[in-house]
Amino acid sequence: MKIHEYQAKALLVQYGISVPKGKVAFSPSEAREIAAEIGNKAVIKAQVYGGGRGKAGGIKKVNNSEEAERAASQLIGTRLVTHQTGPEGVPVSKVLVEEASDVARELYLSILVDGTSRLPVMMASEAGGMEIEEVAQSAPEKIFKSYIDPAIGFQPFHSRKLAYGMNLDGGQIGEATRLMTNLYKLFIDKDCSLAEINPLVVTADEKLLALDAKLNFDDNALYRHKDIQELQDKEQEEPLEIQARDWGINNYVKMDGDIGCMVNGAGLAMAVNDLIQYCGGRAANFLDIGTLNNTERVVNSFKMFIADPRIKAVLVNIFGGMARVDVIAKGIVEAYQQMDIRFPVVVRLAGTNLEEGQRILAESEVSFIQAKDFYDGAHKVVEAAKGAMK
Amino acid sequence: MSILVDEGTRLLVQGITGSEGSFHTQRCIEYGTKVVAGVTPGKGGSQYLGVPVFNTVEKAMAETGANASLMFVPPAFAADGILEAIDAGMSLVVCITEGIPVLDMVKVHRYLKGESTRLIGPNCPGIMSPGKCKAGIMVGEIHLPGSVGVVSRSGTLTYDVVSQLTSLGIGQSTCVGIGGDALPGSTFVDILELFESDQDTKAVVLIGEIGGTMEQEAAEFINHKMAKPVVAFIAGSTAPPGRRMGHAGAIITGSAGKASEKIKALSQAGAIIAPNPAEVGLTAKKVVESL
Numbered sequence: 001m002k003i004h005e006y007q008a009k010a011l012l013v014q015y016g017i018s019v020p021k022g023k024v025a026f027s028p029s030e031a032r033e034i035a036a037e038i039g040n041k042a043v044i045k046a047q048v049y050g051g052g053r054g055k056a057g058g059i060k061k062v063n064n065s066e067e068a069e070r071a072a073s074q075l076i077g078t079r080l081v082t083h084q085t086g087p088e089g090v091p092v093s094k095v096l097v098e099e100a101s102d103v104a105r106e107l108y109l110s111i112l113v114d115g116t117s118r119l120p121v122m123m124a125s126e127a128g129g130m131e132i133e134e135v136a137q138s139a140p141e142k143i144f145k146s147y148i149d150p151a152i153g154f155q156p157f158h159s160r161k162l163a164y165g166m167n168l169d170g171g172q173i174g175e176a177t178r179l180m181t182n183l184y185k186l187f188i189d190k191d192c193s194l195a196e197i198n199p200l201v202v203t204a205d206e207k208l209l210a211l212d213a214k215l216n217f218d219d220n221a222l223y224r225h226k227d228i229q230e231l232q233d234k235e236q237e238e239p240l241e242i243q244a245r246d247w248g249i250n251n252y253v254k255m256d257g258d259i260g261c262m263v264n265g266a267g268l269a270m271a272v273n274d275l276i277q278y279c280g281g282r283a284a285n286f287l288d289i290g291t292l293n294n295t296e297r298v299v300n301s302f303k304m305f306i307a308d309p310r311i312k313a314v315l316v317n318i319f320g321g322m323a324r325v326d327v328i329a330k331g332i333v334e335a336y337q338q339m340d341i342r343f344p345v346v347v348r349l350a351g352t353n354l355e356e357g358q359r360i361l362a363e364s365e366v367s368f369i370q371a372k373d374f375y376d377g378a379h380k381v382v383e384a385a386k387g388a389m390k
Numbered sequence: 391m392s393i394l395v396d397e398g399t400r401l402l403v404q405g406i407t408g409s410e411g412s413f414h415t416q417r418c419i420e421y422g423t424k425v426v427a428g429v430t431p432g433k434g435g436s437q438y439l440g441v442p443v444f445n446t447v448e449k450a451m452a453e454t455g456a457n458a459s460l461m462f463v464p465p466a467f468a469a470d471g472i473l474e475a476i477d478a479g480m481s482l483v484v485c486i487t488e489g490i491p492v493l494d495m496v497k498v499h500r501y502l503k504g505e506s507t508r509l510i511g512p513n514c515p516g517i518m519s520p521g522k523c524k525a526g527i528m529v530g531e532i533h534l535p536g537s538v539g540v541v542s543r544s545g546t547l548t549y550d551v552v553s554q555l556t557s558l559g560i561g562q563s564t565c566v567g568i569g570g571d572a573l574p575g576s577t578f579v580d581i582l583e584l585f586e587s588d589q590d591t592k593a594v595v596l597i598g599e600i601g602g603t604m605e606q607e608a609a610e611f612i613n614h615k616m617a618k619p620v621v622a623f624i625a626g627s628t629a630p631p632g633r634r635m636g637h638a639g640a641i642i643t644g645s646a647g648k649a650s651e652k653i654k655a656l657s658q659a660g661a662i663i664a665p666n667p668a669e670v671g672l673t674a675k676k677v678v679e680s681l
Contacts, residue, residue, distance in 0.1 A: 050632075084632065113492050113493070113496060113572070113573070115572055115573065115602045115603065115604075115639075116603065116607075118495070118496060118499040118500075118573050119496060119499075119500075120493075120496065133644055133645070149500060150493075150496055150497050150500050151500055188493065191491055191492070191493055193492065218491055218492045218493070219634070219638070220465065220489045220490060220491045220492065220638060221491035221492070221493065221494075223466065224466075224491075251635075251636040253629075253630070253633050253634075253635060255628070255630065263546075264546055265544065265545050265546030265547060265636075266544065266570060266635055266636025266637040266640060267542070267543060267544020267545065267546065267547035267548070267570065267597070267599055267625050267636075267637070267640075268544065268545075268546040268547040268550060269635070269636060270547075270599060270600070270625040270626040270628075270629055270635050270636075270640065271544075271547050271550075271623075271625045271667035272667075273628045273629070274625060274626070274627045274628050274649075274666065274667060275666050275667055275668060276628075277627070277628050278665070278666045283628065286629070286635055286636070288636040319546045319549045319550050319553075320529070321515070321527060321528060321529050321545065321546055321549055322410075322527055350549075350550070350553065351529055351532075351549060352529055373668065374550055374554075374667065374668040375666070375668035375669075378668070
């Protein structure tokens with residue numbers, strides 16, 4: 001799960017990490033008031049999920065409160081398109097108004113869980129303000145890492161390695177150690193999947209300040225963090241994906257094609273989308289229906305396809321293991337009874353309780369296209385989608 | 391032969407009395423797996439599905455000689471269940487549970503260091519040695535005893551691939567689902583090592599997906615330490631970057647996480663790449679016939 005920069009900074013402050021003076025504004029007039037309050041010279045930052053805001057025009061420097069109001073009015077109510085958002089962009093409904101900082105150096109600091117060592121790793125670099133992947137490519141010697149054993153936690157030696165690596169001055173080492181220790185505590189306390197301060201700046205008066213902040217959280221651990229769950233901003237998400245979740249379909253991702261897919265299992269669902277492309281079509285979504293005990297999620301998947309005007313044909317591909325084929329078949333029949341389904345539906349079933357599932361479909365009034373295997377299903381749905389286009 | 395589980399496996403089920411635990415324990419017993427014990431705290435001393443139930447893993451092992459554990463414990467308690475099994479000295483733990491917090495698994499991995507326990511999963515379908523032992527939730531009937539090893543991050547995609555193999559007459563030595571999480575207990579390399587030294591495995595099918603670098607590490611191993619042929623498929627060529635595709639580990643965060651990068655690494659290491667997910671069986675058949 002992602003949160004906004006202003007929310008991440010509020011968490012940093014809770015953990016004793018300094019951030020620039022500022023406040024979130026929901027209207028241009030509010031932005032003007034905040035700018036006046038903090039002393040006019042300010043930075044106006046669009047609050048959206050996803051990076052690349054600076055290059056996309058989502059961050060504006062202003063010299064007085066009138067300019068702050070104007071900058072905010074140019075951002076609030078628009079959609080910001082960055083290299084991370086896709087062409088339709090994300091809505092901007094609030095801006096962070098912050099005191100402009102006097103920056104001497106831009107550094108980088110982050111924590112994530114490293115898949116190879118299976119340990120949290122804190123990374124630091126004196127090449128701040130750019131994406132760390134770029135630094136890893138162009139100047140890998142500038143990235144320093146401390147792997148943290150959960151049995152001992154974050155220790156001063158971890159931070160010394162990083163702080164000296166960033167060429168901090170002697171007087172700043174103590175402050176850096178406190179900051180890193182606090183960031184690690186936040187990372188662990190809140191089950192973060194990423195805590196990134198980029199840039200972490202050294203100000204002209206030699207203080208360390210988190211100029212930007214990004215916190216992502218482990219979805220699997222959200223059950224124990226009600227406070228974090230409440231920070232979620234649904235407006236930043238794809239409406240079809242919110243709809244899917246409301247209907248109990250947790251693993252739905254909107255894609256850019258016109259073929260609706262309903263599959264059980266994440267790996268199979270990805271493979272179905274790949275195979276559709278191999279056969280010359282494009283999937284409109286990734287949908288892993290998960291394990292079923294009732295027909296409701298099947299019916300709701302069809303509601304999703306009807307709610308999506310792009311859909312020209314649908315492929316149901318189920319390999320019953322934990323999910324039973326007969327339950328899926330009953331769900332398809334119910335969907336046809338409840339809804340006016342006008343697009344062609346290709347059905348490929350295999351696995352647990354297959355005969356019963358086939359019998360249920362055969363005895364129903366449902367007109368569907370039967371597929372004998374995986375490839376046949378993908379091939380037929382691509383043909384069906386082309387036919388529907390005529 | 392086979393790897394990890396066989397006729398000698400004496401299975402203990404952690405969470406045997408839960409709905410999924412009991413459903414799948416029954417299927418394992420029907421397949422012929424020796425299920426010798428169950429553990430549900432508070433239900434020790436009772437019998438369930440004809441199996442004695444214990445309060446602790448330690449007691450269950452002492453009384454029944456269980457040497458492998460299959461776990462169906464809910465996500466909030468699963469890491470504790472794995473730690474208990476490691477502490478008791480269990481040699482193999484297969485964790486089916488999906489949704490365990492990553493930082494819980496960091497502790498589990500730390501505790502695994504220096505211990506003899508091998509962990510498979512979490513968030514996996516388990517292990518199947520056809521005709522010998524089913525320690526998992528996969529459909530038994532689609533498997534056929536034989537000499538192709540299968541290792542995969544996926545569940546149902548593996549069932550599809552296994553049924554492709556079986557319908558072409560290609561049997562399997564063992565099928566291992568290592569799971570879809572970001573921090574699996576065993577990696578592709580761990581399982582490839584076992585297949586490489588298993589006398590009756592002649593070739594291996596590897597099913598990877600987007601996210602992480604496990605496939606690249608597998609490519610290194612295949613290139614330098616493996617003589618047996620490997621057929622590979624990577625799911626998620628069409629997945630958008632930055633999005634979690636169902637599995638917690640299936641998210642492209644850097645360029646290494648892309649399907650194309652993994653395919654390139656495996657292909658350069660000499661693995662045979664299946665052109666699409668529906669032709670993995672056929673690709674494996676050609677490889678096996680050429681041996």
